[in-house]
Amino acid sequence: MTTHARVRTPGxxxxxxxxxWRPVVVTAAAVGLFFLYLRQSGSVGVSSxxxxxxxxxxxxxxxxxxxxxxxxxxxxxxxxxLPQYALIESVLGLxxxxxxxxxxxxxxxxxxxxxxxxxxxxxxxxxxxRALLAAGVMVAPQLxxxxxxxxxxxxxxxxxxxxxxxLVIDRVTPDRWKPARWVVPLVIFVVLxxxxxxxxIVLITCIAPLVLVVLTRSCPGLxxxxxxxxxxxxxxxxxxxxxxxxxxxxAAPRLIAALGGYQQAPVESDTxxxxxxxxxxxxxxxxxxxFGANVYNARPAIEVVFAWLHLVGAIAVxxxxxxxxxxLYRFQDxxxxxxAVAIVVNLxxxxxxxxxxDILGAREIAAVLPLGAVLAGRLxxxxxxxxxxxxxxxxxxxxxxxxxIAAGYLGTLGYGxxxxxxxxxxxxxxxxxxxxxxTDGLAGYWQANSTTLASGGRVQVSGVTLASDGELxxxxxxxxxxxxxxxxxxxxxxxAGGPGQLPWAQSAALRTFGxxxxxxxxxxxxxxxxxxxxxxxxxxxxxx
Numbered sequence: 267m268t269t270h271a272r273v274r275t276p277g278x279x280x281x282x283x284x285x286x287w288r289p290v291v292v293t294a295a296a297v298g299l300f301f302l303y304l305r306q307s308g309s310v311g312v313s314s315x316x317x318x319x320x321x322x323x324x325x326x327x328x329x330x331x332x333x334x335x336x337x338x339x340x341x342x343x344x345x346x347x348l349p350q351y352a353l354i355e356s357v358l359g360l361x362x363x364x365x366x367x368x369x370x371x372x373x374x375x376x377x378x379x380x381x382x383x384x385x386x387x388x389x390x391x392x393x394x395x396r397a398l399l400a401a402g403v404m405v406a407p408q409l410x411x412x413x414x415x416x417x418x419x420x421x422x423x424x425x426x427x428x429x430x431x432x433l434v435i436d437r438v439t440p441d442r443w444k445p446a447r448w449v450v451p452l453v454i455f456v457v458l459x460x461x462x463x464x465x466x467i468v469l470i471t472c473i474a475p476l477v478l479v480v481l482t483r484s485c486p487g488l489x490x491x492x493x494x495x496x497x498x499x500x501x502x503x504x505x506x507x508x509x510x511x512x513x514x515x516x517a518a519p520r521l522i523a524a525l526g527g528y529q530q531a532p533v534e535s536d537t538x539x540x541x542x543x544x545x546x547x548x549x550x551x552x553x554x555x556x557f558g559a560n561v562y563n564a565r566p567a568i569e570v571v572f573a574w575l576h577l578v579g580a581i582a583v584x585x586x587x588x589x590x591x592x593x594l595y596r597f598q599d600x601x602x603x604x605x606a607v608a609i610v611v612n613l614x615x616x617x618x619x620x621x622x623x624d625i626l627g628a629r630e631i632a633a634v635l636p637l638g639a640v641l642a643g644r645l646x647x648x649x650x651x652x653x654x655x656x657x658x659x660x661x662x663x664x665x666x667x668x669x670x671i672a673a674g675y676l677g678t679l680g681y682g683x684x685x686x687x688x689x690x691x692x693x694x695x696x697x698x699x700x701x702x703x704x705t706d707g708l709a710g711y712w713q714a715n716s717t718t719l720a721s722g723g724r725v726q727v728s729g730v731t732l733a734s735d736g737e738l739x740x741x742x743x744x745x746x747x748x749x750x751x752x753x754x755x756x757x758x759x760x761x762a763g764g765p766g767q768l769p770w771a772q773s774a775a776l777r778t779f780g781x782x783x784x785x786x787x788x789x790x791x792x793x794x795x796x797x798x799x800x801x802x803x804x805x806x807x808x809x810x
Contacts, residue, residue: 462515
């Protein structure tokens with residue numbers, strides 16, 4: 267009996283050795299990026315927006331899975347960042363660090379997923395070039411964009427399940443695995459339904475663009491020659507799964523409320539065209555901000571230099587988007603077409619919305635960053651490799667230019683991580699309240715949940731607002747109704763002045779509760795203290 271041993275050539279061993287090192291390199295890069303992003307996130311204090319999700323995560327950990335008695339914002343993040351926060355909180359405990367760790371984790375995932383999706387099915391140098399270009403475009407957020415992409419949940423994290431959805435579509439295809447014809451649409455339905463429950467912006471960033479592109483590609487006259495009808499039916503099944511997910515996901519908040527869970531505020535649909543010129547300018551700045559290239563918002567000089575270098579990445583994405591739109595129905599690659607349409611739809615909806623009033627509104631188009639990075643990787647990496655070949659004249663200047671740009675991006679990353687840490691909002695107030703034994707009270711929204719979190723839960727500060735009759739009522743936004751029940755809680759103080767407080771607070775408190783027993787001034791704050799339970803004298807929120 268003759269056996270044939272497999273011959274291992276030096277080349278084969280070398281290729282296997284390189285393949286074995288790839289996961290190590292990627293893991294090391296991911297860990298390094300996570301800690302750099304964690305440092306940059308920590309340079310901005312956590313406000314009541316992030317604190318609200320952390321407090322909701324605490325409620326979930328205590329068994330309140332549907333957030334019974336909670337009134338959440340117009341976006342709940344209940345299936346996106348909230349489970350993530352609950353997991354982090356179960357390990358690290360209650361504190362502002364939950365927001366920073368979650369933000370760093372989310373952005374690291376986005377960078378890795380964008381690079382992975384940009385790679386597609388390419389191999390060798392092309393695969394690395396695609397992945398590195400996509401990841402490179404995102405790798406170093408501008409310092410001023412920290413609170414948009416590296417802080418509280420604000421649509422950035424919703425891009426994670428979107429990219430996961432497209433990884434499934436891109437990698438698990440019927441030509442490679444026949445059951446994909448029914449498995450992939452089912453996965454898409456489940457993931458997008460789950461995501462829609464937490465953040466309906468996925469309608470704009472994934473569901474509507476997918477449906478629009480697939481329906482248009484299926485129209486007679488736009489179908490590519492030689493394409494089999496089976497492939498069109500497969501794409502239609504993906505679009506159908508996404509459309510059903512959008513419908514069920516949009517109805518989910520009402521179903522959750524009917525089951526006794528949280529009540530979600532209605533999503534604002536205000537649009538305005540009166541200030542279109544201003545909104546167009548804000549949209550341009552928002553895009554530059556996301557790609558780290560907002561030269562109009564950069565101070566001091568070093569940040570201006572970093573922003574100008576980041577313009578290269580923004581221009582690359584714009585070129586890739588233009589190329590994708592010019593050949594929208596010529597690409598076999600569904601990812602390219604849908605991502606191009608998603609970017610246009612997201613930017614158009616933002617420009618005509620009331621969100622395009624200042625630069626912080628860029629959170630509404632956060633998905634443009636990873637979508638644009640993937641487009642750049644898929645469409646521009648291989649032409650750049652071709653231009654860098656030894657026989658091309660561009661090689662003389664291309665590699666030095668890329669080196670300068672890469673150094674600028676890495677410099678931006680290090681610069682952001684080197685910023686000193688900032689305490690949570692109202693940390694000083696929380697410490698003072700704990701020291702004086704004041705454990706239950708009221709304040710405006712921006713001082714309420716943030717102070718509760720900054721105290722580690724030792725103090726409960728509930729938000730109030732001004733009613734039409736001039737008295738105080740519960741603020742039904744990111745609030746637990748239990749905190750306003752006088753039979754369960756005993757609120758005895760009101761923070762009536764200080765950073766983030768509204769000018770009417772002190773006069774409204776006097777009108778609602780009468781003269782306080784004591785009034786303290788501390789570090790710019792005014793704290794009014796009574797001997798009775800203030801909750802029994804709060805008005806009804808329906809008067810707002």
